[in-house]
Amino acid sequence: MRNFATLTSMRIRLALRNKMFFFFSIVMPFTFFFLWLGVFAKGSQAACSFYLGSVLAFNVMGSFWGLSATLVMFREQGILRRFHVAPVTAADMLASSVVANFALTIPTVVAELIFARLVFHVSTAGNLPGIFILISIGTISFASLGLVIASVTNTMQETQILNQLLWLPLIFLSGATIPLAYLNPMVQRVGLFLPATYLVNAMQQTIVHSASPASRYVEIISLSCWALITFFLSAQLFRWEPEAKTPRKAKLLVAATAIPFLLLGVWENRTDRILKEAKSAFEVMQGPSRPSAGRMSTQPANSTNPSNKSQN
């Protein structure tokens, strides 16, 4: 436990001294924040609320990128092997990565919530405990994804390629950048297999409709299960030595990380619950005076969504 605490504090200090961290964790999230809320929301408060959910989810999802790159760099430079010869376990190393990342993400999220209120006059940030729970589970689960990526790739180049391959669908098919309700119906259905979609949707529901954490249990439980599976797998596949390669058999195990959202995706594709919710939030964002630009192929939006405590 003590190793975990000292490693976490070291990881936080090192990140704060890193220019790349400054760019990816501060400059980029705030650029997106001001671009979405300041430009795309066109001064509409409802749109600001809607996009705040996307931007916060976007921040959280970025966790996997920096974490996988740092861990692979540590391994390639022989830093991990120095820790290996000391009484430090793989679990110490991995858990400290996840927690340090969490501690570094929270201030950005809090700052964004404050700016949303002060600069863009977002009157309510929705259900704050709900936001905190989603941010926490989202950060931990996407950080764990980063750990798995670090475990299955052998070089920094491979890591960056895999990160790109995952990042693009995660941000474009989940509603984190382009609203889900605005996407082609077929693409929407593909999006239902991505963990990011559930994070974005739960975040938007929590902010736009003040949904309670209890009403978002599907997203919270599925993301938590995913976090547990990815973390457990990354601890199994963890390698200290640069020359140690992942056996091909172990790479197949990684497919297990897709299982929770594969099952949930099949279920959600049958019920259309998420797509209806996404459309409802999108319509609230556009306001009553404007016609819906959404391309929902499903039934008309149910304005009295039972999962929502209240609507803005």
Add this chain to the structure above:
Amino acid sequence: MVGPILQVENLVKRYGDVEALRGVSFTIEEGEVFGLLGPNGAGKTTTVEILEGLRTLDSGRVSVCDLDPQRDPEALKQEIGAALQATSLPDKIRVIEAIRLFASFYKRHRDPIELLKRFGLDEKRNAFYGQLSGGQKQRLALAMALVNNPRVCFLDEPTAGLDPQVRREIYDVIEELRREKKTVLLTTHYIEEAERLCDRVAIVDHGKVIAFGTPRELKAHSGGTTRIEVRLSKPESNGALKTLEGVVDAREVDGAYVLHSQRPPQTIVSLVKHLEAHGNELVSLEIATPSLEDVFIELTGRRLRD
């Protein structure tokens, strides 16, 4: 009677088809500086990394501080200190932070500030690791290897890649450990290092221990002869050189001829006469007392740093 602090019996390690270790055995007593001397690729690092619990073994038995590195890696790591090869620390960690961080991992540890002072790094305590010179990094690695006051200290090629001045600084540090009666396992491919620092040396080549003893005992293996290394303008046969007066052994190594002689002056006179008679000329001649390098050449027919 206390047994050896470290035991290696018939250690075998394979990487695919390559047999890196082919039955290595030795023991180390508490308080001695023990050297594994051999060329690159001889299996020194593999041996050390198995003892540190970083690698698995294929067969054989090892024990360090009465612990099995495979079965009790966590307990073992509390007892050992290590300066590894091919390792590093994050560039943006400060010297004092690094040593305090590692101190925090152990149940017992030394005062980090006292260690930095001892290794001449006190002035650099707030410098980032990335700003240190090669020698300073190596001194920090040694300080960190001692941070838990280990019972056995592993130093894997502690001076590789350092310039001679820095190398001598590191020698001073290791000599101090020797005076303190620390148990040290040192690997090196530098003859000077093994001769100067080690109480006992095992010479390893191609995954096997080929000679074993104190540096003095090993050199006595050369029969107390003097080493004469000559370069000639034309090739000569080893057989002809062996017949020179006083010569007990002659062999060609890297284009030079290494003669071992019991009566050097007579050997040189007879060498000069022999060359004159065969129209050959002496290009260079060096005379030295035999070193561990000669022991290695005698055993393998190659230089250590091939």
